[in-house]
Amino acid sequence: MVRPRVRKILADLWGNRMRSLLVIASITVGLFAIGVIATLHRVMTEDLRLGYAAANPPNIRIVAAPFDQGLVDHLKKVEGVRQAEGLRGFDARLESRPGEWIGIEFKAVPQDETRQIAQVRLVEGKWPPGDREVVIEQYKIADVNAQIGEWITIELPSGKRRPLKVVGVVSDQTVGAFASGPGFFLAPVQGYVNQETVEWLQQDLPYTYNMLYITVDGDSNDETRLWEVANRVRDEMEHAGGTVINIAVRGSYDHPNRRYLEALAIVLVLLGFLIVFLSGFLITNTMQAIIQQQIQQIGILKTLGSRRYQIILLYMGLILVFGAIAALTAAPLAYRVAFQRVVPLAKTINMAYRGPRFLPHVILLQVGMGLLVPQLAALAPILQGSRISVREALSGVRESQQGRRGWFDRMILRLRGFSRPTLISIRNTFRRKGRLLLTLTTLSLGGAIFIATFNVQVSMDRYVDMVSRYFLADVNLTLARPERVLEINQVLSDLPGVAYVEAWGTARSEMILPDGATGENVQLLAPPVDSRLVDPVMIEGRWVKSGDQNAIVLNERFMSDFPNLRVGDVLRLRLNGKETDWIIVGYFQLAGRSSGLLAYTSRESLLRVINQPDKAMTYRIVAEGKDLSKEEQEALGRAIEARMAARGIRVLDVTTGSYLSSSAAQGFAALTGFLLFLASLTALVGSIGLTGAMSLNVMERTREIGILRAIGATNRILLKLILTEGMLIGFLSWIIAVLAAFPISKLLSDSISQALFGNPSTLAYTPTGFLLWLGAVLILSALASILPARNAARLTIREVLAYE
Amino acid sequence: MDSPALPDRQPIIRARQVVKVYPAGGRPVQALKGVNLDVYAGEFVAIQGKSGAGKTTLVQILTGVDRLTGGEVWVDGAALHRFDENQLAFWRGRNVGVIFQSFYLMPTLSILDNVVLPIDLCGDYHPRRSRELALELLRQVGLEEHAYKLPSQISGGQQQRVAIARALANDPPLIIADEPTGRLDSVNAENIFQIFQSLVNGGKTVLMVTHDEGLASRASRRLILADGEIVADDFVPISVSEATNKTDD
Known part of the structure; x- marks a missing residue:
């Protein structure tokens, strides 16, 4: 036979399903957010790092005057060099649309694909490319405007044009690795051809290299060591008659978008913490109401001999069950959503996504938090409830609450000029101040993060503007x-x-x-x-x-x-x-x-x-x-190009100012888009909090509602009463959210800015977030109140007056 | 009015100068004004008085449900005035069966579980034995066939019988009931009284607050409270020792 106290827990859980659902939903939404955040954090950190390392990226890149395979073989013997490969790289243009040319960076690869360094992953089509064929890197494939099997026109620096057949799409982890700045986002389209195609394209000295890729022995992430090896190779190269133009080094795990991910990780962790807090507030609020409703039962238990610790354990047991159900619900849901979100993000930051996988520590984190956080959040109400004397518990009257009326209550009581139902709504709003405070905190924080997202977006745009100040041309x-x-x-x-x-x-x-x-x-x-x-x-x-x-x-x-x-x-x-x-x-x-x-x-x-x-x-x-608009700049670019062509001047590249800005902004758009997703999650936590608080308010006032109905209150009046209360809370939360949005915007913006640029942000504000949240919170408040209001309106007078 | 003592027996309840003051808003209310009381094992005591006389307060003090403001209370040798809340709860669970006018059954537990609950909380809980004991108690109050129903599925009179079975779960020597028949019709009230009578016959001590003059008159002893004091006690002393009472005070 299961112990009666365990039965009580289960019976309480099942007996009031609506209330149980509310608590479970409160915990679930927090665990879900944490699950999504932890999964994304883990998957992105791991895949970016390991995916880059798996491509066997070069640790040293040397740009040099043309050299041959003999020199490469010779340099392989330099101390510290593990692998060395020569590479031919050159720039050209491709016709993306009739008359529109964009830059393309070619790398020549051996046809038999003996390449070991900077390996690419085939996404679609074939690899390696054959004669007069080109394979394109996936990130900017859309700019190429051609499908596999179609032909593209290449214009060489000499002005000659050549057709190439697109035969495949690959993912290359090293794009932007040796460019300065947000190299990946600003990198042109990457094309891969074989040595024969290079010859056909009439590049000078086709069977030579102009770049040397090197991987090193031992610790390939120690920059000092990389430079030591690089300098040895340079000396050897120059000694052998080569001309070194430029050297760059990079660690084996140092993906070009590592900083971008760091910024994202900071946002994830910050919001993760905030969501745990919000979820905690929500649980505290709901548990306070549950304990309030259970006070009489606590009195009975004490009368029957239950000691305080037994009561505490009893309710902690109940919370444990709530937490376990929430963790079981949230874990698969978070798994699904996180792996859905990671796919577009992986493309944006050129991450070698390794697919969905079981992450035991994320599950452990969710289960651990599901079991622990609700206990912490509910501890105060449980301790408070268990402390009540038997007499107070049985009578339902707390001596500490008797006869007290603060200045705020007196002020609310003195309010005039409103209809009676509106006055009831206003006074009801402030009746349970503790609950109101927690609800407002949850909703306001969610709102503040939502608003902050828009401010961060504007701040990022300002960064793009700042970059533009150094490139003001059209x-x-x-x-x-x-x-x-x-x-x-x-x-x-x-x-x-x-x-x-x-x-x-x-x-x-x-x-x-x-x-x-x-x-x-x-x-x-x-x-x-x-x-x-x-x-x-x-x-x-x-x-x-x-x-x-x-x-x-x-x-x-x-x-x-x-x-x-x-x-x-x-x-x-x-x-x-x-x-x-x-x-x-x-x-x-x-x-x-x-x-x-x-x-x-x-x-x-x-x-x-x-x-x-x-x-x-x-x-x-x-x-x-x-x-000038983007189109006007492009038109001017075309006119300039035509004029140059007419005068026989060969053009390598024409870029509009707006193209540069939009490329730089591309990375931020993904970042802020992601931020908005997380902000929506926090807003969801907030609105569940409001729904919960409104349901509890209505539940507790069931008897009052019965009395109101008994003296003639219609459904419409009841709906209005509850809606007014919900929307008043929503509006109050908006005011607090507006105030809180300023420091939160600064915190988020600075964190991202520190990670991306190494300095605090130049924060900007936009009314968009403030106004959008006002609309959203009012709609959410109305929605959060409608369900409890409808439930209240459905009750018969007999039911509500009999409510215990 | 002081209760006289029996020199050859120790009382199961001994209350001395019990004072209880409630802080009602700005003006404290004195609910008990120095009550002295001795109750002996095997007595069936009916406590009467008008509303606000202090009956419920006295019962709550004697069961340890409420703390006294002044004075001393011993129940079966335990000094309740020295116990903290937890000690009171544990002591109460094992030594007193408390019955309320509103039954106070756990609405989400079955009748059987309601009866087992006190054993689970502070008795010697054993799944099979406890269940058998609870079923036996339910059989004694005539509710064995309702064992697996919820409290809401049985009548008020039946609920009160469940409350009695629950009060007996840990086999306490003392049963204290606060208006147990207050919400019942006369037939059910009579049933409850009969159960109490049989408990007294079985050696238990029963204290019962009641407004029902007929039932009170059938108890072995009747106390009347007014304004926080015992104003009448029909206990017939074998040897009155006022001096002893005064010494005790």
Whole structure:
């Protein structure tokens, strides 16, 4: 025979199914959110890391003047080198739509697929590509606008066009690995062809390489060690007559989007904690009501000899059953939803998703929290309920509650000018202040996170705006080879729509560390000294000005990576194989640590250093009209390209300003989209809280409702009473949510910004979130009140007056 | 009015100068004003009085359901005034069977489980033995065939008989009932009284608050309370010792 006290637990659970469902729902929604969050966190962290490592990514990439397989074989013997492979990479353009050209980055692969480093995973079609065939990387496949089996047109830097057949789609984990900044998101379409196709495409010296991929022995995540091996390889390469242009290193687990994931992980963990709190409030609220309803039974139990600990254990047992049911419900639900959500996200951040899997620790976490958090949340009401004396419990009157009326109650009692039913609603709202407080907290926090999501979105847009301040042009033109600036200015100046043209110098350099070793890559950008297309945000010092000699302005990444470097110090860079000294005149803010090492100097200084006549490959063009749309920018780009073609000037790439911004924003859109999903979850927790509170309020006032009906209250009046109360709570919660949204927006925005850019955010606010939540909370409040109101209206007077 | 003592027996209940004050809003209300009472094993005591006289308060003090403000209470040798809430609960579960006017059965438990519950809480619980004992008690009150019903499925009189069976579950020497027949018709009230009478005949001590003059007159002893004091006690002393009472005070 099951012990009667256990029977009581089960009978209580079953006897009041609506109330039990409410508690279970409160716990379930929290566990569900935690399950989704923990699953996503685990799967993404694991798959991003392991997926990248599984591709056997290069630890060192060396860009060099063309070299052959003989040199590669020789370099394989260098100490610390595990694998070395030569690679041929080149840029071209592809026609995505008639007359529209976008950049494509080709990598040549051996036909027999003996490649070991940076292995790709076939998604669709075939691999490796045959002659005159191309395989495309999946992330930007949509931009290519061609299906497998279709032909695309490639335009080479020489201006020649060649058709290639698309034969497959692959996933390449190393996209953006060696680009600075949000490399993955800004990377062009990636295409893979074989060596024969390279020859056919008439690349110079087709059977040579211009890139060397190396993996190292031992710890492949120790950056110092990677640089040691890289420098040894460089020395050996140069010793063998090769010319090293550029070196970059990267750990075997260091996926290009690692920082993005870190930002996401922070959001996940933050919201996870918040949801646990919200769920806890919800449980406390519901348990308080349950204990309130059970007070008389507690009195009876005590009369029959039950001691306090037995009562506590009894209700903890009940909570345990609630928690267990919730965990069993939430775990499979969270599993399903999390693995559904991870698929689009995996594509967005180029994660090698390894499919749904059983995650025992997530289940354990859910079960553990399901059993523990409700106990903690319910502890206060249970302790309070078990402390009540038998006499108070049996009489239902608490001495501590007798005769007390605070200033707030007196103020509410003095309210005038409302109809009697409205007055009842207002007074009922504030009747159970503890419950109201918890309900408001839950709903307000959910709302505040919802509102904050929109503010974070705007803040991210502001980041894109900030990046744009350094690239203010409408069209960015890259030529196939350096052309005389005067000539290009002349060609473009009389083109309708063009207002202004600037020639920019760009160069890739390497830092020379104080001990003479080679350090990281530094991207050098060199606008004219009087450029109108850079509007820098200075952190320290000043921008480059006329008359400066070898002056350089560095981005904030230098500040965090090299804190000893100050304004006035000298920075040594290797440019085109030649070491030169640059004087640091200032630091500017771009996009924190995500942007890599970036420096601005004047075009004049750069030309002097690299000994180049007044020629440039990169031109930035501003249109006559202001704030051109994407289409207008594209039209101008086409016009510029046509003009160049007419003059026989070969164009490598034409990019609009809006394309750059939207590419940079793409990653954030996914991030904020995800944030919105999580915010909706918290809002759901909040609204379940409100439904629960309203149901409990109505349940407790069943007798009062009976009296109201007995004296003539119609269904409509009852509905109005309960709806007014629910919506009043909803509106109050909105006011608190608005206030709480400010610090929460700051917290979320700063956390993401720290993870992505290494600095606090420039927080912006938008009314969208505030207004949307007002609408949402009023609708939710109405919905949360309708069910209990309908239930109350359905009861007969006899039923409600008999209610115990 | 003081209760006289029997020199050759120890009382099962001994109350001395029991005072109970309730904090009712700003003005405290004195519900018991220095009550002295001795009850001996095997007595059937009926407590009477008007509403607000202090009957329920006295019963609650004697069962340990409520704490006294002043004075001392011994029940079967246990000094209730020195116990804390938990000790009172444990003591009560084993030593007193309490019966209420409103029955106070657990609505979600079967009749049988309601009877087993006190054994589970502080008795010597054994699944089979406890069940057999409960069924025997239900048989004694004539409700064996309703053992597996819920309280809501039986009548008020039957519910009160279940409450009596439950009060007897741990075989306490003392049964205290607060208006057990208050909600029952005369036939059911008579049934309940008969059960109490048989319990007294079996050696139990019964204290019963009642408004029913007919039933009270059939108890072995009648106490009348008014304004928190015992104003009448028809107990016939074998040897009255006022001096002893005064010494005890």
